[in-house]
Amino acid sequence: MQINSKKLLKNFDNYYETDKNNINIAKLFKSNKVPAFKIIIFLKQLANLLASGIDLHKAFEIIINSEKNIVFLNILKNIQIQIANGNKLSTCFKKYPNIFDKFTIQFIETGEMSGKLAELLEISSIRKEKQFAFSNKIMSAMLYPLFISLAAVLLSVIMLVLVIPKFVDVFNDMDLNLPEFTRMILFISDAIKTNFHIGIFIGVFYIAINNLPITQKYCGYFNSFIFNSIPGVKFLKNRRFLLLFSQNLAINLSSGIPINTAIDTLANTENNNKDKQTLLSIKLDIEAGCSLYVALKKHPAIPDIFLQLVKVGDETGSLDKMLDNISKIYTDEVDYFINRISQIIEPLIITVLGVLIGGLVIAIYLPIFNLGNIL
Numbered sequence: 001m002q003i004n005s006k007k008l009l010k011n012f013d014n015y016y017e018t019d020k021n022n023i024n025i026a027k028l029f030k031s032n033k034v035p036a037f038k039i040i041i042f043l044k045q046l047a048n049l050l051a052s053g054i055d056l057h058k059a060f061e062i063i064i065n066s067e068k069n070i071v072f073l074n075i076l077k078n079i080q081i082q083i084a085n086g087n088k089l090s091t092c093f094k095k096y097p098n099i100f101d102k103f104t105i106q107f108i109e110t111g112e113m114s115g116k117l118a119e120l121l122e123i124s125s126i127r128k129e130k131q132f133a134f135s136n137k138i139m140s141a142m143l144y145p146l147f148i149s150l151a152a153v154l155l156s157v158i159m160l161v162l163v164i165p166k167f168v169d170v171f172n173d174m175d176l177n178l179p180e181f182t183r184m185i186l187f188i189s190d191a192i193k194t195n196f197h198i199g200i201f202i203g204v205f206y207i208a209i210n211n212l213p214i215t216q217k218y219c220g221y222f223n224s225f226i227f228n229s230i231p232g233v234k235f236l237k238n239r240r241f242l243l244l245f246s247q248n249l250a251i252n253l254s255s256g257i258p259i260n261t262a263i264d265t266l267a268n269t270e271n272n273n274k275d276k277q278t279l280l281s282i283k284l285d286i287e288a289g290c291s292l293y294v295a296l297k298k299h300p301a302i303p304d305i306f307l308q309l310v311k312v313g314d315e316t317g318s319l320d321k322m323l324d325n326i327s328k329i330y331t332d333e334v335d336y337f338i339n340r341i342s343q344i345i346e347p348l349i350i351t352v353l354g355v356l357i358g359g360l361v362i363a364i365y366l367p368i369f370n371l372g373n374i375l
Contacts, residue, residue, distance in 0.1 A: 043125035060083065079092040089117070101128075120255055130247060185363035239334050242303070242306060247323075253323065
């Protein structure tokens with residue numbers, strides 16, 4: 001059955017620009033994004049419906065009827081139209097690179113060739129779910145101290161700019177001999193209040209140069225240097241690489257995807273240039289005939305325990321299972337590290353916050369206490 005795609009797309013609320021094939025989707029992704037959990041749920045739903053014997057077009061119809069996100073709804077409608085016109089699911093997904101990553105498309109292509117589309121869709125959803133959970137752990141570990149720190153800085157600035165200056169006139173009227181600590185706080189308050197516009201200018205300027213094409217690259221180097229200087233960040237980045245590498249490779253190998261193809265796809269989805277070069281180097285060694293163990297051994301960032309477990313997997317022919325075990329080991333290690341960091345950071349932040357705010361309060365009331373002693 002052929003469907004007039006242009007007619008159906010006409011009322012899609014201007015999310016798409018029609019052309020002779022179907023659409024131009026570039027405009028959509030510049031301003032809209034589908035949440036990761038939506039994609040995970042969609043893949044699980046589609047896998048379950050196909051496993052139940054429902055055909056692909058009908059499965060999309062069922063999912064579309066329950067979808068509330070307008071952006072994702074229109075994407076699903078367009079994919080359904082393309083499927084009705086005879087396109088493969090993997091071909092449709094390739095038109096949405098910001099929604100469906102290369103691994104997901106690779107799984108679907110393998111599923112279409114092997115006749116196990118439902119099974120591969122389920123595996124793909126599990127992979128994305130694990131990555132989503134890992135990202136959330138890292139985000140949660142970073143957001144809490146960041147939020148508390150920003151709140152502390154904001155509260156301190158408010159006190160220094162709005163509250164403390166009001167006491168200056170009081171101290172002047174009382175002609176008090178101010179303690180050194182109070183004079184220092186008043187000096188800081190005056191400096192911030194006087195140069196507040198400079199601080200705003202620097203903030204706006206920094207944001208601007210980070211978004212200019214000519215300076216974005218160099219700002220990225222600077223930001224990375226500062227970020228990597230934070231204790232624990234290098235450890236987390238290394239464990240993230242090892243975890244995602246072992247996790248993705250285990251899932252791909254168990255799904256019948258060749259190891260060099262899986263590593264190449266992982267390299268193409270990696271944002272860290274150093275890790276990307278490492279992956280490409282491993283891929284070239286494997287294509288040259290090296291085992292995964294030999295290819296990994298050339299890179300000092302790979303821990304010895306990782307290498308030994310991969311070697312066992314290579315020798316026993318159970319590399320996918322061994323890589324899955326490795327991913328579980330590093331998942332537990334990252335969980336433990338994040339929990340320990342949280343236990344250390346929470347009391348530290350509370351202490352710093354107490355000292356910071358308490359110090360400002362003491363600086364304000366110290367002259368008043370001294371006045372009471374004089375009287």
